[in-house]
Amino acid sequence: MHKDSNQTKYSMLISYLKEEILLGRIKPGEQIPSENTLAKKLSLSRHTVRKAISMLANEGYVYTEHGRGTYCADRNKTRVETKNIGVITTYISEYIFPRVVQGIDRVLSENGYSIILKNTGNNTEKESAYLEEMLEKNIDGLIIEPTKSAMYTNNLKYYEALENHGIPYVFIHGYYQKMEDKPQVILDDEAGMYSVASYLTELGHREIIGIFKADDIQGINRHKGYARALARIGIPYNPDNVIWFYTEDRAVKPAATIRTMLENKHGIDAVACYNDEIAFKVYETLRDFGVRVPEDVSVTGYDDSYFSSNCPVKLTTVNHPKDMLGEAAARLLLEMMKNPAMGREQTRKVIVPELVVKDSCAKK
Amino acid sequence: MHKDSNQTKYSMLISYLKEEILLGRIKPGEQIPSENTLAKKLSLSRHTVRKAISMLANEGYVYTEHGRGTYCADRNKTRVETKNIGVITTYISEYIFPRVVQGIDRVLSENGYSIILKNTGNNTEKESAYLEEMLEKNIDGLIIEPTKSAMYTNNLKYYEALENHGIPYVFIHGYYQKMEDKPQVILDDEAGMYSVASYLTELGHREIIGIFKADDIQGINRHKGYARALARIGIPYNPDNVIWFYTEDRAVKPAATIRTMLENKHGIDAVACYNDEIAFKVYETLRDFGVRVPEDVSVTGYDDSYFSSNCPVKLTTVNHPKDMLGEAAARLLLEMMKNPAMGREQTRKVIVPELVVKDSCAKK
DNA sequence: CAGTTTAACATGTATGCACAAGTAATTTTA
DNA sequence: TAAAATTACTTGTGCATACATGTTAAACTG
Numbered sequence A, B: 001m002h003k004d005s006n007q008t009k010y011s012m013l014i015s016y017l018k019e020e021i022l023l024g025r026i027k028p029g030e031q032i033p034s035e036n037t038l039a040k041k042l043s044l045s046r047h048t049v050r051k052a053i054s055m056l057a058n059e060g061y062v063y064t065e066h067g068r069g070t071y072c073a074d075r076n077k078t079r080v081e082t083k084n085i086g087v088i089t090t091y092i093s094e095y096i097f098p099r100v101v102q103g104i105d106r107v108l109s110e111n112g113y114s115i116i117l118k119n120t121g122n123n124t125e126k127e128s129a130y131l132e133e134m135l136e137k138n139i140d141g142l143i144i145e146p147t148k149s150a151m152y153t154n155n156l157k158y159y160e161a162l163e164n165h166g167i168p169y170v171f172i173h174g175y176y177q178k179m180e181d182k183p184q185v186i187l188d189d190e191a192g193m194y195s196v197a198s199y200l201t202e203l204g205h206r207e208i209i210g211i212f213k214a215d216d217i218q219g220i221n222r223h224k225g226y227a228r229a230l231a232r233i234g235i236p237y238n239p240d241n242v243i244w245f246y247t248e249d250r251a252v253k254p255a256a257t258i259r260t261m262l263e264n265k266h267g268i269d270a271v272a273c274y275n276d277e278i279a280f281k282v283y284e285t286l287r288d289f290g291v292r293v294p295e296d297v298s299v300t301g302y303d304d305s306y307f308s309s310n311c312p313v314k315l316t317t318v319n320h321p322k323d324m325l326g327e328a329a330a331r332l333l334l335e336m337m338k339n340p341a342m343g344r345e346q347t348r349k350v351i352v353p354e355l356v357v358k359d360s361c362a363k364k
Numbered sequence C: 001c002a003g004t005t006t007a008a009c010a011t012g013t014a015t016g017c018a019c020a021a022g023t024a025a026t027t028t029t030a
Numbered sequence D: 001t002a003a004a005a006t007t008a009c010t011t012g013t014g015c016a017t018a019c020a021t022g023t024t025a026a027a028c029t030g
Helices: A009-022 A035-042 A046-059 A097-110 A124-136 A156-164 A189-202 A217-232 A253-263 A276-288 A306-310 A322-338 B009-022 B035-042 B046-059 B097-110 B124-136 B156-164 B189-202 B217-232 B253-263 B276-288 B306-310 B322-338
Strands: A062-065 A069-072 A084-089 A114-119 A141-144 A169-172 A184-187 A208-213 A242-245 A270-272 A298-300 A348-351 B062-065 B069-072 B084-089 B114-119 B141-144 B169-172 B184-187 B208-213 B242-245 B270-272 B298-300 B348-351
Touching (some): A009 A046, A035 A046, A084 A097, A097 A114, A097 B114, A114 A124, A114 B097, A169 A322, A184 A189, A184 A322, A189 A208, A189 A217, A189 A270, A208 A217, A208 A253, A217 A242, A242 A253, A270 A276, A276 A306, A306 B306, B009 B046, B035 B046, B046 B062, B084 B097, B084 B124, B114 B124, B141 B322, B184 B189, B184 B322, B189 B217, B208 B217, B208 B253
Parallel strands (some): A141 A169, A169 A184, A184 A348, A208 A270, B141 B169, B169 B184, B184 B348, B208 B242, B270 B298
Antiparallel strands (some): A062 A069
């Protein structure tokens, strides 16, 4: 420290440390001496050292961590915090979305962040537009439910841009297959459907119809769980027992196909449905056909929604830890913002849902 | 200074001064009390006061002049459009909230705006905190569903501050009685319940039980419509036929009271319920008691939600133009931002809901 | 040896004191 | 009366001390 002496002590210390950092003698991430060490070495009071360091922190040269120490910042990467987090959702399942957003909001609000909300309506072009808008808005982080997660996406460039800008993001509820190593919080759909299908086989059912959604990764995974559960006890996979539908079909196709099966006397022991809404429709179709649930046919739903509890025969289903999903995503994002260099193992969180047994299944 | 006590002293002082500035009680250019004055008045050390002031200076709220004093900065001069609109909602009716937000989002997104979302969980203190946060975030406008709209509020100062800063705001779904001339988009709850109750009287019913929520303005207004419809055809108002409940009661009290009435052979021709959820529970209670709907007793809901369509006997109800409500609020706000000097007549929008006749009512 | 406790050390909050230095109004002085 | 000195304020710099709180690694314990 060899500066003009008509300056103040703290400003001398500031210029000294600044120089060390700018000349690369203290490297980004490197710890600088503790306040007490500096004070002793330079014969200053701790207060004076502290003032210098706090001003350096304000200018972005260093950052402090309570209880650990003070570190040299990487000045190329520091951006202005907006305290806003982007949240992009897709097609809104009315009974899932609000709770997930609530979970996210709870955690983020506690930490002084706000949500900027966008809905894509499962429209890929809107997803592009909103990702671009988020980049412009200088958000501090992003939580996104991918649009048509089982299909091809050409929005990869936006995710790269986010990475280049050092803006962390977390997939929620689904992911693109090209990006399966990216940060994500998802439900184990395969395990969920596996437990449902296993439950049905254990009740003695063999002709188990499966109804799955074809354009979401959730549908793909639930189908896997279904197939695995049947395979486990040696039931050969029968494509005639599987009904696939798309977002656009969902109000008609599943119920109509079941009706056709009934008319054609296709053997049915049980129906494992993609979700409660489908299960509710299947229940109504069976009832209208004079088939009793669960005495003649067992039916299962998925999501543990109001469809499951409002159905005259309460539907056995799989719970959907909506709040937890949102909270977990928000927590992961907060951690990533704190510690930008998190390993891949730490950024994938899988929540295993649980079977909820109600009244719609019986032994064969 | 009346902030939470688990904060530090200097941060309490910071929030106090920030509030004074944001609410316009200290005006730009005005001198704030000297460090010693503040220290003495608040029983703090000068150092603590100094720390608070230096942080405020860093954030641009004040500026200091050596030897002269500390002054309030003019933050309006640095304000730019953020293209962000604040949306504050309260207790989340899961089946209403997402659609309203969707409606708001559709209109705002079309115009290049984004939503910053906050939920108060019907907690007045959270409402304060979020209003303050919105003021800090430099939003371009605000749509807010008031918390506990039938009760007293002491958040008026924040609305005044919004006006001082030239930030337009719109109440949605409810309003405070002290602020009934402020911009708002609401449903005509009185008219809605009036049409339901009139429908029931026209079917020949006379002993009409009414179930209403006591802590929302909606409940108060629906009760008015109920009373007016009965009065119209000369039925005297009978308090024994009216059941009041609170947010905390809602799962138990309405159904329990109906059960008691049945046990006491209280005459019941029809039950007009506050909403579909209540109506669903009432239906179940009647069914369990062996009372047929609609042959013995007619039941009506309100909101045209999934409860109405999932009920074994589809419930006659009143539609809730959720999307329209959100859209109307967003449009009104956009107009106000364009033309800041809008007259009062133009800023109040009342949407009249419509009766939706289904299967739960019959002639007497 | 895995799990817990403890001690050492980091930053964070808060107080007290002393004096430096800039500003503005009042008082004194030539 | 005009310039200078005084005085009473303001913010700025600096030191000593105390205890609170978070982190980490070494020591201890079952």
